[in-house]
Amino acid sequence: METANHPPKALKGAIVSITAYILLSMIKVFVGYVYDSEAVLADGFNNTTDIIASVAVYIGIRVAALPRDAEHKYGHAKMETISALVASLIMVAVGVFVFITSLSNLINGAYAEPNPIAAVVAFFSAVVLFGVHRYNLSLAKQTKSLALKAAAKDNLADALISLGATLGVLFAYFRLPWMDTVLAVLIAGLIVRTAVQIFLDATHQLSDGFPPQLVESYELTIEQFTEVKEVREIKGRHLGNHVMLDVTIAVDGELTVDAAHALCDEIERELDTKHAVDSVHIHIEPI
Secondary structure (H helix, E strand, C coil): CCCCCCCCCCHHHHHHHHHHHHHHHHHHHHHHHHCCCHHHHHHHHHHHHHHHHHHHHHHHHHHHCCCCECCECCCCCCHHHHHHHHHHHHHHHHHHHHHHHHHHHHHHCCCCCCCCHHHHHHHHHHHHHHHHHHHHHHHHHHHCCHHHHHHHHHHHHHHHHHHHHHHHHHHHHCCCCHHHHHHHHHHHHHHHHHHHHHHHHHHHHHCCCCCHHHHHHHHHHHHCCCCCCEEEEEEEEEECCEEEEEEEEEECCCCCHHHHHHHHHHHHHHHHHHHCCCEEEEEEEEC
């Protein structure tokens, strides 16, 4: 595990996100106000919250890399998941705010015809954010960072939202200005939807939820060892970007302690090689 003295590679993704969101939010909020585009303005406000969310991800990744201490014998890896949870709550708050404001404007007919320049800005933002998404997704796969994976999902949602804002301005250009406000409402819905997905993923991991299909694949790997007569139980949990397993296997009762210990070492190496499971506790029972 990377320590605080050697910052995790995943931090690069958080820094890229923060930088992109700071620049894009400033541009879009300014353009949205000046050129009367509610969709672009809503997108800009969304990006301002993304700054806070990305900072939360940065802090989570940074803290997760700290070494174990007296009060955290398992390390601080869950801080990555907590940071994703915090980011989702921030996104929900802003999504609801934008939704209520835009819906109110739509009902009251308070919309204006945006300038086509707003469409250019929104499309440029979509291209930039899609690039950030691809970079963070690739980095998340390399580092197995759950927080960065959540950030990549947010990047993609923001790219799609910017495309929606682009369409909103274009609709308005063709004498359908109310479509800009309608798309602002839809954008708010997308913000909340993405936030809820991230929230559910984070709470699932924090409550030690674990995919059954992964457990099955681990069991098949362990059963390949001839000394293992039965796999009686496998319990898995995520600890940040690490997988921890508790395994109970049955072996021949006459197996020596040395042989049983060697078997456990071989199983651990195989699980690490095939599935990147770097923490396995194996309990042996006689059959």
